[in-house]
Amino acid sequence: MASGRSLEVVLAVLPTVARTAQASGAEMSDIALTADALANSLGITADKMQEAFDILAFEGKAGKFELKDMAAELPAIAPAFAALGYKGTEGLKRLVAMLEIVRNQTGSSAEAATNFSNILQKAYGNEVANNFKKYNIDIRRELDRTRKEGGDVIETLVEQTNKALKGDLSKLPLIFTDIQMQQGMRALLTQMPELKKHLDALGSASGTVARDFAQITGDSEGNWQQLINNIQKTATALGDLSGRALNPTLEKVNDRLSDMMAVDKGYEALRGSGRDPLSYAAEFKDRFNKQHPELGMFDRFTGASAEKAFRDALAQLGRGEIKNIFDALQTK
Template sequence: NLDSLRKQGIEVGRLDRAYQMLGRTARQADLKAQGHAQINEGRASVKSAVGRAAVGAAALAVPTKVSADYNAIIRDIAIKAGIANAPEEKQMSRTIIDTSRDTGMARNEVATVVNELVGAGMDLAKALEYAPVAAKFVIGQGSDGGETAKMINALGQNAKITSAKEMQQALEAIAFQGQAGSFEASDMAKWFPELLANMGKLGITGMDAVTQLGAMLQVQMKTAGSSDEAANNLKNWMDKISSSQTVDAYGKAGIDYEASMQTGIQQGMSTLESSMALAKKYIEQTDPKRAAKMAEATAQISKESNPEKAKAMMASLEQALRTGDIFSDMQVKAALTAYMQNKELYGQLKRESREASGILDKNLAERRETSSQKWKEMAQSMDDAMRSVGDAIRPITDGVAEGLTSVAKGITSLSDRTPGLAMGLTVLAGGALTLQGLLGSFKIGKGLFSLARGAMGGRDAKGVQKVFVTNAGDDDKEGGKGSKV
């Protein structure tokens, strides 16, 4: 048998060594495979730990940020109102949250409206009382929260509207007029603050200021190309009413301006309405024929259904008003033209808007039925849930923030004084790893060690190794035994 093996080229004396080499090769492969598996397991463990830590941090960061942003607005209001850290601050926050839930207006937007009102000098209690009706107007009329707050402030300061009931009535009237004409309620919120100031200078306040201004803006839209143009035309008219140039022009025409204005007021007209009536009288007195043509043209324009013809007739009427004196200003002339053409509409809108009620609730309900608003409120409810969680954990997160701030300041101070400690501090900071992260790192190290052992033939890096030396001359001896060293 041995001869047969030798004839086939097999060195029987070396079989034992071959078996040993085969064993070592298998062991190397096994260790390398084990090393790769350990490294992959450790890497996955570390990645999982870091991932979970990141997700956990993000989960805490979101509600913390939402709560902090809202709390910043609340504190700003509280500081202005002098109730910071007082029980009233929490009650204010609760009122704002409830208003948001009941009206569908975003919580921070409600808080911003209250902040605008308080910032303009309004008492906090009154601002909170106005918040629900303001929110109804914003959502129902598609208005801007900031502009609505400015309008409410103007209604209080310039129109002298001071009760919640009258404020709601005023906003109902504005909403009604916005739907009755083409000068929308959201545009009124933009222009009312400035124009109400002019009305106040004319002595027109209360609901009279609201109904007359709203109706007049609707009338102005009949001859203007945009809401801004209509508002500017009316603004220029009011600016010119009592100017010295206007008074002089009336005097030259033989009209006592002050006495005539007073007569109009005694007949139940406001200063604004009296100024329009006096302008008509001025034209009639200075040019009776032109005044007659103007009256005829106005009547025809009101009946004309063809927009192009009405436009041409309007241009003709505007030309008729060019007297070369107080009505030479295009914007002033346009304001007068619009009023004279639509005087009946003005009276109707003024009367009906005063009696308007239920518009705000109706429009709010209609707006909240839309899919768009439903999705907005869904997002707002999620945001408020985050706010609630953030409020609950705020003592902890605030404590962490304070602690980290102290640590950071301490590190800065130590590092500035002893730069050599910076490296040690950085190493110590690594100790913040989670236990799972450390175990993962250990597994990676273990895997690397296994790979190293595999590369060394399955032997340990240290220690005495057994070595077999085979004498070349013993190949022909039976068994092929070598000498063990």
């Protein structure tokens, strides 16, 4: 994971990598390589990495393409996917949803990954372009236009294929001669409504890894501490190798882990009340915004300040510093 990255960046992502690996049963090395691929290819930053792994974990539980399979395959797929213009966590949602759709019609996750990779690598190929020309379609121009407009390139490929074949999938080999590409395209062509369902469902991905981790470990202080100790050992080893003093960075890692633990406990407290945590969040953020009329329009639109305040309140609740989530709000 340290390929060309500063040690501070690696350590910032390490808690997320460790918890995701433990929650999913995947190899930590695979999760680390996935984090590196997501950062390098899709531009996902350290502060968005937990959101990214929540997306992977959620989709992995929703279908046949499990998170541990994604961790093994994504490092090879992500660069080609990003080359078509996909970026960030929104791009990642489309990647995992498409992989799941292709997986529905294949015998294994590895086979699905191969079929989808062939689509990514050959969509702009000469053979595909020439075959589309027989139907008076300049597929490269169509894909380029979509990419420049920030649209979904693969979806455009599917739409133009439908346009050319008029829904007759028996003619699919006339455009895509590669067998694996045919299989991948057939899966996408027949399941586009299902793809939309997956994308819509991914809006609820937040917190998936934390919930899985809590379920596996029993959410006990001891298990959290064991995870912290393991990360400390890894970080210390990295420090020994680099010959640098890492105490300040290790303190930041520990602080972040402690905060993650407190937030999870805060969520557990909300769930234990019998009220939906999302309802708490909505009310908290509404009150927060009303108490802070000085917030700008952009801040109110993104909800960044309210989201941070809610997370801080969860941490306070988890640490026992407040008895009610709303106690964290300023009183006037």
